[in-house]
Amino acid sequence: MRKIFLFITTFVAINSLFVSKAFGDPNPSPPTVASEAAIVLEANSGQVLYDKNANSQMYPASVTKIATAIYAIETGNLNDVVTIGSNASARHVEGTTVFLEKGEKVPLKKLVQGLLINSGNDAGVAIAEHLSGSEKQFSKDINTYLKNVIGVQNTNFENPHGLFDSDHRTTAEDLAKITRYAMKNPTFRKIFGTKELEWDGQTWDTTILTHHKLVKEEIPYEGVTGGKNGFVIQSGYTLATTAERDGLSLIVITLKGSMKNDSYDDTIKLLDYGFKNYRTSIIPKGTKFMVGDQEYIASEKIAYTYPKNEQLSKETKEDGTLKITTQEGIEIASYQLNEVVNETNNVKTELKRKPTNEVSFESIFGHLNTYLAYFSIAFLLSIIGLFYRQKI
Known part of the structure; x- marks a missing residue:
């Protein structure tokens, strides 16, 4: 009996180890x-x-130059x-420049490259004057663009x-939104x-070389796709970084680091945190859902992000609302x-997301976990049955 008890204890311990992993x-x-x-x-969701x-x-x-660049491109x-x-x-502009000379003729695309890659402040002034006539008018134009096109609420750029x-102020959230929008543009x-x-x-x-240490691989980090750094005494060290791995697309913004290494250390910590703990699932555009006799369709790609170890459920309500919830029922x-109103897939409404974080892959493990539990019980009962038959 003791041998069977030890066997059962060991089996349960191994099973528990598998589940916790x-x-x-x-x-x-x-x-x-x-x-x-x-x-x-997360840029997709x-x-x-x-x-x-x-x-x-x-x-x-x-980091302001992210906004200037996408505005110029668009x-x-x-x-x-x-x-x-x-x-x-360059003689009239402070800080980093690409040494532009009065009367020099430069393509707008090259100015955007000098602005983003080498952080040329003179390239920024040239872009502003070309697009708006003056820096003052440019600040009005870009603020209108950022608010009406990208949808930021707490940003005011003066240059x-x-x-x-x-x-000249913004927020980490607004910068993340601006970067997310800009990264959808292939040129940017x-x-x-x-x-x-x-x-x-x-x-x-x-x-010219990028000044962003992760982009130029001075600090190696897998999956980095872009970045822009910044520093003035009043702002401290600022950093914007984008990276992708396994379908997860992260944007990290850090503001007011007291030391240069703070920005990079913080960014690496936050990228590690995102990639280690989260995943994004995609419902492709055109996916159909049935509620009784009524058919619904996703008119756009739906992306949602969630902790890797969370199990989620999807349910379509009678009004066509797709709800994604945890196993505890938290939406x-x-x-x-x-x-869908006819056979040609004409539709009545647009897809709208009600933001709030899927688990298609984890759901599989959820089922495996249930099956493993049933198998464990059946296996233990068989062992116990064999023991008693031997005793008899």
Whole structure:
């Protein structure tokens, strides 16, 4: 009897070990970061995985240039040849430049590259004057664009480059939204992830290099797709970073690090946290759902992000609302599907997401866990039966 008891105890222990490995804490603990504000945003779903003072207005420094770049790409003609004015010459602009000269002719695309890759403040002024006539008008134009097109609420930019102005402010959340929007543009995405570029200027022939240590692989990190750093005394060290692994696309913003390494250390911690603990699932565009005799369809791709060890359920309500909930019944996301009104798939409504974090893969493990439990019970009962038959 003792041998069977030891066998059963060992079997249960091994079984428990298997289950705990498959299903850990559904609410992982975030890391501690030194930067005063930070956020981790999953780009596919738009869900926030971590935030610290993400809505506090702060000085962004050169991370501003993400907004200037996407605004120039979307509202300007990248083939335009820009004649550099005196205000945009390197002699009149503080900080990092690409050494533009008054009267020099530079394609708009090249100015955007100099702006993002080498953080050229003179390139920012040249872009602003080309698009809006002056930096003052540019600030009005870009603020309108950021609010109406991207949907940020707590940002006011006074210049195109991020040099200090007491009214030049934004938040970690707004910067994450701007970066998410910009990364959907292939031109921006390519420039944002460029490590180096040959620069043939009127007075400066060189190879410009990104200043972002993760992008140029000075600090190796798997999956980094782009980034922009910034610093002025009043802002401290700021950093925007994008990275992708296994279908998870993360945007990390850190603001007001007191030391340069703070921004990078915090960013690596937050990327590790996201990739270790979360996954994103996709419901493809065109997926159909039935509720009784009524058919609904997803008119857009639906993405939702959740802890890797959380099991979720999907249910379509009679009004066409797709609800995604935990096994405890807690709703983490809700989407309004389109109602199919005839055989040609005409629809009556648009897909709208009601933000709130799936588990298609974990659901499989949930079923396996249940089957394993049944098998364990049956197996133990068989062992006990054999023991008593031997005793008889």
